[in-house]
Amino acid sequence: MLKHFLGNNRLLSYFSLVILLCLFFVEIYYASPYASTWDQVDFALALDRYDLLAMQPHFPGYPYFVLGGMFIRTFVDNPAKALSVFNIVALFSATIPIVLLLKKHFSTSMSLFISTLLQSASYIMVIVGQPMSDGAALAVLWWYFWSIELARKRDAWWIQLLPLALFSLLMGIRLSYAPFAVAILFLWYEDWKKHRSAFRIGCFLTSAAFFQFIWIAAVAATEGSFQSFFKLALSFTSGHFKEWGGTAVSDGQPLWERMIYFFFYNILWTGIASQNVILLFLYMVVWTAIWKSRKSTFPRWLLISGFVYFLWGLFAQNIEKPRHILPLVHLVLLYGWICFLRNHMSMYRWSIALAVLAAQLATGIWHMREQALQLPATYQLAYDLQNSKEKFVLYTWEETRVLQYLDVDFPHKDVLHFSFFLQDKKNYRHVKIYMTDHVVKGFQAKGISLSRHVRKVKTYRSSTLADPVYGNITLYEWMN
Numbered sequence: 001m002l003k004h005f006l007g008n009n010r011l012l013s014y015f016s017l018v019i020l021l022c023l024f025f026v027e028i029y030y031a032s033p034y035a036s037t038w039d040q041v042d043f044a045l046a047l048d049r050y051d052l053l054a055m056q057p058h059f060p061g062y063p064y065f066v067l068g069g070m071f072i073r074t075f076v077d078n079p080a081k082a083l084s085v086f087n088i089v090a091l092f093s094a095t096i097p098i099v100l101l102l103k104k105h106f107s108t109s110m111s112l113f114i115s116t117l118l119q120s121a122s123y124i125m126v127i128v129g130q131p132m133s134d135g136a137a138l139a140v141l142w143w144y145f146w147s148i149e150l151a152r153k154r155d156a157w158w159i160q161l162l163p164l165a166l167f168s169l170l171m172g173i174r175l176s177y178a179p180f181a182v183a184i185l186f187l188w189y190e191d192w193k194k195h196r197s198a199f200r201i202g203c204f205l206t207s208a209a210f211f212q213f214i215w216i217a218a219v220a221a222t223e224g225s226f227q228s229f230f231k232l233a234l235s236f237t238s239g240h241f242k243e244w245g246g247t248a249v250s251d252g253q254p255l256w257e258r259m260i261y262f263f264f265y266n267i268l269w270t271g272i273a274s275q276n277v278i279l280l281f282l283y284m285v286v287w288t289a290i291w292k293s294r295k296s297t298f299p300r301w302l303l304i305s306g307f308v309y310f311l312w313g314l315f316a317q318n319i320e321k322p323r324h325i326l327p328l329v330h331l332v333l334l335y336g337w338i339c340f341l342r343n344h345m346s347m348y349r350w351s352i353a354l355a356v357l358a359a360q361l362a363t364g365i366w367h368m369r370e371q372a373l374q375l376p377a378t379y380q381l382a383y384d385l386q387n388s389k390e391k392f393v394l395y396t397w398e399e400t401r402v403l404q405y406l407d408v409d410f411p412h413k414d415v416l417h418f419s420f421f422l423q424d425k426k427n428y429r430h431v432k433i434y435m436t437d438h439v440v441k442g443f444q445a446k447g448i449s450l451s452r453h454v455r456k457v458k459t460y461r462s463s464t465l466a467d468p469v470y471g472n473i474t475l476y477e478w479m480n
Contacts, residue, residue, distance in 0.1 A: 009109035016112035023120055023361070024092050030368040031084035032130050036376030036462075037470060038401040040080065040131045043069065045405065047079040052223055052232055059236035061219035064172040065133040080131040087128045087135030094139040095119060097146030098334075104149075105297060105342060114337045117357055118330055122274035125364035126466055127323045129371060137174030138326050144170055148183045148301065152190060157200075161207055163187060168211035176317065176324065179308040184208070186301035262314050266322040271329035275465055276363050282356045283336075289349065290339040297338050306331045320469055371466045377473040378402040380460040381436070385410055392432040395421060395439050399470065418443050425478070437474035455479050 035044040042057035046066045049056055057066065068090065069083040076082040095115050102111035118124075128135030147163040163184055170177055188201055220229035253261075273280035309327055317324040340349065375383070378399050385394060386408050394412040396403070403412050411428075415421045415435075421443075425433055434457070440450055454476040464471035 009107055012109040013112050016109070016116045019116050019357070019361075020092075020095060020112075020119060023116075023125075024088070026365055027088045027092075027125060027129055027368065028085060030129060030365070030372040031081050031088060032371050032466075033078045033081040033084075034376050034379060035080040035131055035405055036378045036402060037467060038398040041401045041405040043083055043131050043133070044079040047073050047082065050222055052219070052229075059232045060175050061215075061222075062133050062173060062175075063215050063219055064169055065136050065174070068136060069131075083131035084129050087130070087132075087139075090136040090139035091119070091124075091128050092139075094142040097142045100146055101142075101149060102338075105338060110341060113353075114334070114341060117337055117353065117360070118333055120357060120360040120364060121272075121329060121333060122276065122279065122360045122364035122367065123271050123322075123465070124326060124329060126274070126367045126371060126463075127326060129368050130466065132323065133174045134323050134326050137170060137177055138330065140166060140170045140173055141177060141180065141327055142330075144180065145183070145302065148187055149299070151187055152299075155194070157203075160187070160191070160204060164204065164208045165211050167208070168215065171212060172215035176312070177309070177327065179312045180305050180327075182305045182308050183301045186304070258319060259314065262319050262325075266319060266325050267328055267332070270322040270465070270468075271325050272332065274360075274363050274367065276359070279356070279359050279363060282352065282359055285352055286336055286340050286356065289352070290336065297342070298335060302331070322468065367463060367465055370463050374462055376402075376467065376470070377460040377462040378470055379406070380462070381473050381475065382406045382408050384458070384460070385434075390432060391430070392434055393425075393428045395425075395433070395435040397436065397438040397442060399436055399438070399473065415439060416442065418446065418448050433478035435476050435478060437476065438470075440476055453479055 035041045039058070042055050043062070043066065045054075045056040046062075047069050050061075050066060052059060052061055065083075065086070068086040069079070072086045072089070073079060073082040076085055095112075098115040098118060099108070099111040102114055106114065124135075124138070128138070144163060144166040147166050151160050151163050167181060167184060170180070188204060191204075192201060216229070217226075220226045223229045223232065269275055269280065272283055306328065313319075313324050313328065337353075341353065379402070381399065382403050385392070388410075392410065394403075394410065395415045396412055397414060397416070400412050400414040413424065415424070421435075421439075435454070440454060443450055457475040457477050459472060459474045461472050
């Protein structure tokens with residue numbers, strides 16, 4: 001019966017569509033209403049007042065993402081949830097380009113089934129349900145991939161402009177996806193071999209610059225001038241790559257250790273398996289099944305674009321935040337499912353695919369529900385101290401941004417340097433002095449031992465899959 005069902009293209013299409021629709025509504029229902037990290041607060045505040053100087057949001061401004069959130073805000077009052085819902089709607093639309101790309105190798109029904117396996121990837125579901133630009137960017141990335149393939153097949157000049165417009169949209173949502181511009185270079189190289197026209201390539205370059213100018217000019221206008229915008233750009237990029245960005249330059253971690261962590265922990269354990277042993281085992285079965293028969297069906301431009309982004313994520317992104325690897329997760333899963341499902345499908349392979357789908361749905365929905373219904377650790381900390389009747393001051397790292405967003409009425413300060421802390425705490429001689437574990441660990445990383453001066457008070461816990469950095473927060477009291 002199962003074999004008959006899965007072998008029937010119409011029934012398989014209906015099954016995939018039902019799963020996709022159910023998944024869409026569940027994701028909308030469990031879209032996160034919390035802005036629980038610094039970046040999430042930046043985006044949530046931007047829906048009420050767009051101001052880069054006030055980091056609402058931070059550079060480069062993400063104008064298309066904020067515009068999408070503003071539109072959804074007309075239907076959803078909570079700004080954080082509005083952004084989460086926009087992500088979900090955007091990524092759901094990516095089913096169309098995924099199916100169109102897959103139809104080159106599969107029937108429509110099988111293409112829908114593979115897109116369902118991609119859309120139900122558990123970690124993708126969790127991150128897309130947050131008020132960050134990752135979900136919307138991943139959606140536009142798929143439309144961009146589809147436009148590259150379309151432009152390679154069709155020679156009309158206006159078709160060649162479509163990838164340039166979509167890449168501009170992508171940059172206006174998430175600038176860190178810039179390495180995927182490699183795909184455009186491949187497109188232009190093929191165009192040059194076909195037409196040998198410097199004028200044609202020049203027109204494309206001009207068009208690409210114009211499309212990028214649209215969103216850059218709009219953001220610069222909000223800052224008053226291009227000069228102010230580029231000052232912000234230099235300040236932000238310098239800080240990202242040299243100080244707080246968690247890049248290979250600022251991190252100080254050995255390269256081999258960083259590579260192992262990035263590949264095995266971020267991509268495999270978190271991105272693909274969602275830190276779930278059952279999912280990890282099932283995907284090991286999938287990869288074992290395709291190991292001997294694996295053959296690249298990806299176009300060269302897609303493989304090299306993915307590899308360039310891999311290097312970018314490894315060296316230029318904060319590996320403590322696995323959400324940066326979302327495109328790599330989808331590309332790896334796409335490659336795996338193409339190899340697994342392209343040959344004659346036995347009942348064994350169908351069973352494995354359905355088991356993965358069920359495990360992904362269960363894992364993803366459980367984590368989304370936890371993310372939506374459980375207070376983030378930063379909120380727990382804020383509300384707990386808000387109800388305290390004693391006098392105190394709290395020293396934090398990035399948590400202070402969330403405390404400002406929640407408009408708490410107790411004193412709190414972000415502190416990065418121990419010398420500043422020692423000087424500032426003199427202003428609070430007759431109150432308790434609290435600090436979070438990130439402050440303690442930050443001081444310890446600089447060689448300052450605090451073991452005799454701090455006492456553990458309480459630990460606040462939420463999902464570390466959703467927020468690996470601030471999913472757990474421990475409160476300490478300073479003891480003189």
